[in-house]
Amino acid sequence: MALSLPRKRTADRTPATPTSTPAPTAPPETERARDTGDSPSGGNRVYTVQRIGAFAVAGVIAVFGILGLLNGLDFFSTDGERVLGLSSNGLLSVISLVTAVVLVAAALRGPRVASTVMIVIGVLFLVSALANLAVLNTSWNFLAFRISNVAFSVVAGLVLLMLGAYGRVSGNLPSDSPYARDTSDDVPPVSPDEYPSTPADFAAERAMREAEVAVVQHIATFDQRRRVAAMSQVTSRKERRAIWMSFDRARRDA
Incomplete structure (x- = not known):
């Protein structure tokens, strides 16, 4: 009977990679330049x-x-x-x-x-x-x-x-303008639970998009129009998805 020697798993030889990389911090000169409007x-x-x-x-x-x-x-x-x-x-x-x-x-x-x-x-x-x-x-x-x-x-x-x-009063400032500012800091961070995580969430997201497109194209059914109207009362993605799924639960319970 042929004997087979156990082989080492490849994963044992692969160095562990960090799960997250800390965001690089800007040097003090760059931070000061951003505040005063000067380039580095x-x-x-x-x-x-x-x-x-x-x-x-x-x-x-x-x-x-x-x-x-x-x-x-x-x-x-x-x-x-x-x-x-x-x-x-x-x-x-x-x-x-x-x-x-x-x-x-x-x-x-x-x-x-x-x-x-x-x-x-x-x-x-x-x-x-x-x-x-x-x-x-x-x-x-x-x-x-x-x-x-x-x-x-x-x-x-x-x-x-x-x-x-010059370089200040414009709707599209050049990148080297000291008055151009990154608007990403003004956008509030999105909570992880805003995104779909379960198969039911993903299915609801697809149905929500189809309903919204149908409403815009004036081909939506009564149920789609009713759901889109209810979702328009809230702003967050999680709340919109919860409203859509509440209609599904109500239909199943009926």
């Missing part, structure tokens, strides 16, 4: 465009303000003097320098701050253009505006608004 490398396209735009507008405004102060302009003169093709006085020069400093500080702070500040200052530029246009050539012209200043304020305001809204 600090150089995404949206932030670069906004930063360069803020620096450019701030540079023009700063040069205008510095030249006005160096020329020793009267602080509250309503006539003003020519600076870079625009009219200015001491008050407008100081306001220009303060605005330039705010833009630079916002650009260095981060994309969200830069965007918000540029939008706000852009609106203020447009409001200033309209307000000073109304008092042009009057004694209320405290900033010594002329029509060239009004045109510059409109152009600068629109540029700041477009730069501030």
Whole structure:
């Protein structure tokens, strides 16, 4: 009689695999970048465009303000003097320098701050253009505006608004936008008992789908319409399935 030696089972030689793998945690730099709106490398396209735009507008405004102060302009003169093709006085020069400093500080702070500040200052530029246009050539012209200043304020305001809204005001933000956020965190976790687990649950799920499709296509039976109407009163998947199966139990008990 041939003897057969017992063979070791393959499962004994296979290393045990962990049942679950812990979710990787984001490094502190990534978490900080997510909160501030910066990318981990600090150089995404949206932030670069906004930063360069803020620096450019701030540079023009700063040069205008510095030249006005160096020329020793009267602080509250309503006539003003020519600076870079625009009219200015001491008050407008100081306001220009303060605005330039705010833009630079916002650009260095981060994309969200830069965007918000540029939008706000852009609106203020447009409001200033309209307000000073109304008092042009009057004694209320405290900033010594002329029509060239009004045109510059409109152009600068629109540029700041477009730069501030770039990559932020959109229904489909690019993936590298610091304003794009993962909406998966907003979705509440689904309880495991929401999903079907028994053959009866799976059969009920299939019947539920068939009934809902039939209702949409206007070919549902009276029983299907009644069940779908009852399920519409609840929201969770488990409750809908329980209502459907209660109809089945009622039919069996009848």
